[in-house]
Amino acid sequence: MSGHFRPSRRAMLKVGLAGAATVASPAILRLTASAQSGPIKIGLPLALTGALGSVGQQQKRGAELYAKIQNAKGGILGRPIELLIEDTAGNPANCVRKAQEMVERRDCRLLTGITLSSEALAVVPKLAEWDSIFISSDNGDGRLTAESLVPNFFRANISGPMGTRAVSLYLRTAKLQKFYALGLDYAWGHNSVQVFEQEAVKSKKEFIGKVFAPTGTKDYSPYITKIRQSGADAVFLVLQGDDNNAFLSQAQQYRLPEKVKLLTEIVDLASIRAVGDASLGLIGSSRYSFTYDHPLNNEFVALWKKEHGTVPDTFEGEQWQCMKVFEAGIVKAGGIEAAKLRAALEDIEIESVKGKVHIRKCDHQGVQQGFMVEVVKKPGFDTPVPEVIATFPGDSTTPTCNTMTFKD
Template identity: 60%
Template structure:
């Protein structure tokens, strides 16, 4: 058993120091004295663990890149402090607060679930901390629940849903049903999908919501099959997503209707194999993008891990790049200065140009519709079938819905 010394476990010290020690020996003297601490209260166990693992890996990859090049702000190294939240909002708040009070953390990222983020953001002012999202989808985070110290460079749930809705406008599908995870993100994205479907003159037949951690989807699949829909929209992630797709194949759901998804997560596609083929949805980051930043990122990632980066890895990495640009622009990690620098920030990211809007701290960026098909290696992969500009994908300031 690990012993705590002043509230810090040996494991925490080792995890926190791991990225710092990857820095060149010439700069380690500066590292120990004054690192830039970034807290990661990140779910790597539980239903969202597969997503959190990708996000953590992206942060570690980014930090290693920065540290190897000499750090930020004249040689300060990035020090990542990690705690597993298990996807529990109360645990997330508690562990984030421990990082702030115990370790002096003033920057947070890699919080996985939207309900964890919604529980955390009211505390940011008290903590004098900045939270840069790398995954959180609930539209309220840049809408009714927006706080000054929260920023979302990643794609929101409404933006992912909007991509699917734009693609559907040119499809022959007329009637839709939905299934979402029964928490903030699932309901928020399904509400946007329903509005988009009705706005385009199609029929929304209804939706069901499954508790996080559901393993048996048979009753849900039966209800979906009996709905008479042409398409079913999935707002699922992690282990729940795996279980649904595997069982949907057994029930031949894809033969009866088109399966649509907000997120085409490569880890889920690999885990479910042929059960994912034919899915149409959005990708927050398709690694096949033909731009210099993306190609450079993919090449470096493959050199490090021997594979291409996946969607959540790319989206979190982009958020880290935005954070880095904000720190460099501010010339500081003081909360007020960093907040001012992030507002209105523009960078050329791995997905193309991105602007962090000053009005609601949402990252304006392009959207990508994908279809899951077999790649050259015989494994399923999301192939881009349509791209949409940021002006079409990003909702109006502090909004979760679209007028056109």
């Protein structure tokens, strides 16, 4: 030792751990030189498997076609787009872990496509620490742009309350008076049913009751029995993926549509294709529809047909629009640094597949038109398709800032 200070093993371990934490802490990580000049990395932690795997697969296809088309044009700001795609299986803990790995190991600071609202709610508290921007392409839970809003989160898609509001506006002139609701038993389902109940009461309609089914439910007969016995004129559905397909098939089997009108927050082609004629007559809001006649949508549909030989579905269109919002923000910011990109995205407006989309500065929600569709048979299509039967301006379907409630 001869007079020299030699720290204990425990002290050295403490210093070592502290040093490692300093190096690895996302709070102080900054964009590397390669991240500022190399490919623009966009991370998509997606539910590619599980009950909502069909939604995650749509988001994946939407992002991939955008990246392919944009890279053929030279990328964004002359930089190629690189997509980092991982399967979360719809598990919030998996989603946080996959997103964190993208940030810390692959220096990816742009996130999108997180499929379930429960996953998004788990990720958003981490965004400031990760110095990352997350733009939602499908998350429905209204809280993400209300009490759970964080500065680095933006929503380009139609939210659950917005879809529900379109349905409620449509029903104001309908003869239907008594309503029941069935939703998936997680954040999005509860949130949308809550908004529907509030809107029904506000419209002087009778809201009889509600029930929630766990994701992955195979047998919907007990729920169908409750709906039949409720005395409702119509049932409002907040279902997606395998659950939606199972319910619609079984509803037809039990002849529920003969007694109760089926209304839904989301009409998508995946469910229509899965259940065929069991979807006929279904009325609901649509976050995106290939049948909407708009020059940019017609162009997108043509691109999609060329690539996939079919028309784009709901979340393929929503993901495409989300990528266009990302692109506009990055161009305006002149790069992908979070602080500059956040400022650029606030109050940005683009023209896209659904017309004008304005990202509102006050709560980062994308204000856009609301669509109502009815599932019908049309010449030239093997399966039924959603036909647009009503549109509502974004100002009437978007909640007041930082809320899930509406002006009237």
